Amino acid sequence: MNIAIINTRILSFRGNNLGIIDNGAIGITDNHISFVGTMEKFNKQDADIVINGDNHVTMPGLVNAHIHTGSTLLRGGAQDLPEIEWMNKGIGPIGRHMKPEDAIVGSKLGVLEGLKSGTTTFAEYTSNVSNLVNHVYLPFGARVVATETINEVSPKRDHLKPTDLYEFDRQKGETAFKRASELFKKYQDEELVSCMYGPQALDMISIELLKSIQEEAKSRESGIHIHVAQGQRERLQIIERFGKDASTVKILEKNELLDENLLGAHCHDTSEAERALMVKRGVKMVGCPSSISMIDGIVPPIGHFVALGGKVGIGSDQAPGPGLHNMFCEMRTISNLTKVIMKDPTVLPAWEVLQIATVGGAQILGLDKKIGTLEVGKQADIIMVNLNSLNLAPAVSKPFRNYIPNLVYSSTGYEVENVIINGKMIIENNEFVSINTDEILKEANKRAERIFSDATDDWIKAGSKLVKDVEDGFL
Ligand SMILES: [Zn+2]
Numbered sequence: 001m002n003i004a005i006i007n008t009r010i011l012s013f014r015g016n017n018l019g020i021i022d023n024g025a026i027g028i029t030d031n032h033i034s035f036v037g038t039m040e041k042f043n044k045q046d047a048d049i050v051i052n053g054d055n056h057v058t059m060p061g062l063v064n065a066h067i068h069t070g071s072t073l074l075r076g077g078a079q080d081l082p083e084i085e086w087m088n089k090g091i092g093p094i095g096r097h098m099k100p101e102d103a104i105v106g107s108k109l110g111v112l113e114g115l116k117s118g119t120t121t122f123a124e125y126t127s128n129v130s131n132l133v134n135h136v137y138l139p140f141g142a143r144v145v146a147t148e149t150i151n152e153v154s155p156k157r158d159h160l161k162p163t164d165l166y167e168f169d170r171q172k173g174e175t176a177f178k179r180a181s182e183l184f185k186k187y188q189d190e191e192l193v194s195c196m197y198g199p200q201a202l203d204m205i206s207i208e209l210l211k212s213i214q215e216e217a218k219s220r221e222s223g224i225h226i227h228v229a230q231g232q233r234e235r236l237q238i239i240e241r242f243g244k245d246a247s248t249v250k251i252l253e254k255n256e257l258l259d260e261n262l263l264g265a266h267c268h269d270t271s272e273a274e275r276a277l278m279v280k281r282g283v284k285m286v287g288c289p290s291s292i293s294m295i296d297g298i299v300p301p302i303g304h305f306v307a308l309g310g311k312v313g314i315g316s317d318q319a320p321g322p323g324l325h326n327m328f329c330e331m332r333t334i335s336n337l338t339k340v341i342m343k344d345p346t347v348l349p350a351w352e353v354l355q356i357a358t359v360g361g362a363q364i365l366g367l368d369k370k371i372g373t374l375e376v377g378k379q380a381d382i383i384m385v386n387l388n389s390l391n392l393a394p395a396v397s398k399p400f401r402n403y404i405p406n407l408v409y410s411s412t413g414y415e416v417e418n419v420i421i422n423g424k425m426i427i428e429n430n431e432f433v434s435i436n437t438d439e440i441l442k443e444a445n446k447r448a449e450r451i452f453s454d455a456t457d458d459w460i461k462a463g464s465k466l467v468k469d470v471e472d473g474f475l
Pocket residue numbers: 066068125227265317
């Protein structure tokens with residue numbers, strides 16, 4: 001045995017509940033879990049490293065099921081804007097001044113932030129995703145679901161009115177599709193990497209290409225991760241293209257694209273009947289609470305999908321807008337927002353949000369055989385949260401475990417003290433074991449300063465509401 005964690009409060013998520021063990025132990029051998037149980041049954045004799053988990057919660061690493069880390073250098077670059085302006089007038093004019101290396105440094109910042117706050121799996125969604133896999137995820141030892149963005153539209157869209165139909169470039173889509181397919185072979189021997197197809201959204205891709213992707217994904221037993229019904233911008237395009245009664249879900253259904261292989265991100269511009277249909281077809285859903293509330297002024301319908309019996313996960317989306325890549329903040333935000341929108345404080349209780357952020361995320365990404373719970377044989381993605389923190393104390397276990405709600409409602413994420421991924425210590429006693437964060441921070445600041453400065457004229461010309469905020473001395 002390489003690592004033994006002893007005297008700890010375990011949330012294993014085994015079975016239908018949280019799989020709680022009050023005074024437990026975990027053994028890790030190579031990359032997998034070799035023991036989970038009570039202290040009485042545990043023999044730590046042959047362990048190389050013994051970690052005392054007294055006053056800690058030991059649980060599966062969190063799964064961020066929808067994230068674009070590359071734009072983390074643009075954090076704070078577009079928020080408090082009308083949804084229709086966010087992309088074309090807000091973040092677009094700045095993002096176009098990023099170079100491929102900038103996305104790598106931004107991604108490093110985003111992934112480090114995620115790791116520090118207990119995320120061990122990242123469903124990374126971007127163009128040329130292998131750049132981030134090779135330069136960020138593999139060197140950092142983080143688990144990634146590499147999802148290649150596939151779309152057929154030109155990135156230069158800010159001259160278009162919302163009702164002007166995007167022009168499609170089939171070749172562009174086919175090239176990205178090929179890149180996506182190549183990932184499977186490229187990373188077949190990497191334990192930390194799995195792959196999904198990422199057709200960006202129905203307004204950005206032709207039905208023909210989407211059908212080809214569906215066929216290929218099935219043959220590889222892989223999933224498709226697509227942004228679904230993401231609001232006004234998408235709705236206007238779909239109506240313009242398919243007619244006034246059309247909606248994203250209706251068109252997907254008509255083309256037999258709603259199935260258990262599909263993971264729909266966001267899904268907030270959907271009716272109750274459409275959501276019920278998606279659940280019936282086995283479509284999974286991922287919501288991004290901070291991002292969608294900040295960019296769209298909307299609560300992601302995670303609670304609605306849960307009420308329908310759907311499988312859901314949580315993601316942090318991108319930093320510009322919501323700000324963070326911190327799953328503890330996302331858990332708290334979705335629980336708060338859902339209670340408000342459903343006018344019911346009993347919905348999305350803490351235990352359910354914890355399930356969604358761990359085993360739920362693993363299920364919707366097709367990784368639940370490998371990770372998501374603490375069980376013998378599973379790969380060891382484990383976090384330990386220090387309950388002896390000003391905002392998490394006191395911790396009691398009788399007559400109930402108050403630390404379970406406290407994890408969701410009181411934690412900042414930085415109480416995560418140890419992070420283990422695939423059996424390897426990534427963070428030990430709050431410090432990264434082999435990553436120099438100071439250098440990365442310095443590099444990120446330097447690059448962001450250049451990007452924002454270079455984008456000044458374009459950003460002013462685009463004329464978002466934020467330009468006036470600057471003139472008026474508010475930004
Ligand atoms: Zn997204």
